[in-house]
Amino acid sequence: MAEQAQATAETGPRPIVPFLKLGAEPHLVGSKCSCGAIFLDTKRLACSKCGSTGPFQTIKLSTRGKVYVFSVVHQSFPGIKTPYITAIVDLPEGVSVRTNLLDLDPLALEKDPKPLFDMPVEMVTHVVAKDREGNDVVAFAFRPIKH
Numbered sequence: 001m002a003e004q005a006q007a008t009a010e011t012g013p014r015p016i017v018p019f020l021k022l023g024a025e026p027h028l029v030g031s032k033c034s035c036g037a038i039f040l041d042t043k044r045l046a047c048s049k050c051g052s053t054g055p056f057q058t059i060k061l062s063t064r065g066k067v068y069v070f071s072v073v074h075q076s077f078p079g080i081k082t083p084y085i086t087a088i089v090d091l092p093e094g095v096s097v098r099t100n101l102l103d104l105d106p107l108a109l110e111k112d113p114k115p116l117f118d119m120p121v122e123m124v125t126h127v128v129a130k131d132r133e134g135n136d137v138v139a140f141a142f143r144p145i146k147h
């Protein structure tokens with residue numbers, strides 16, 4: 001308990017979800033079972049493939065993947081700018097990540113969605129809000145890989 005209180009007293013950017021790790025090379029983390037199955041996040045209680053309850057190894061996930069499916073969102077909560085693109089991105093580890101896609105024109109993609117399926121994308125982070133202590137709250141998204 002004392003350790004937790006100390007951790008929250010620290011200042012600096014905060015990830016919006018626990019499986020996003022910040023720092024010099026921001027990345028997502030997953031849990032790897034002894035059977036080889038990998039899951040997003042490290043809060044896994046049991047493996048859906050073999051039923052093992054762990055322990056699971058925490059692993060760094062790739063910051064690059066491919067768009068599996070996407071949807072253009074036109075209506076959202078008050079204060080959320082629309083339209084935007086929500087997608088499921090497949091990572092090479094076999095993990096699927098729910099995310100938003102940046103740097104693309106949502107309306108153009110609705111007219112011609114073909115280029116987006118299987119598109120290689122990379123993870124980026126961006127500040128979405130400030131918490132009560134004034135620390136940046138950082139979220140992740142994916143965007144097309146620029147060559």
Ligand SMILES: [Zn+2]
Nearest residue numbers: 033035047050
């Ligand atoms: Zn397993």
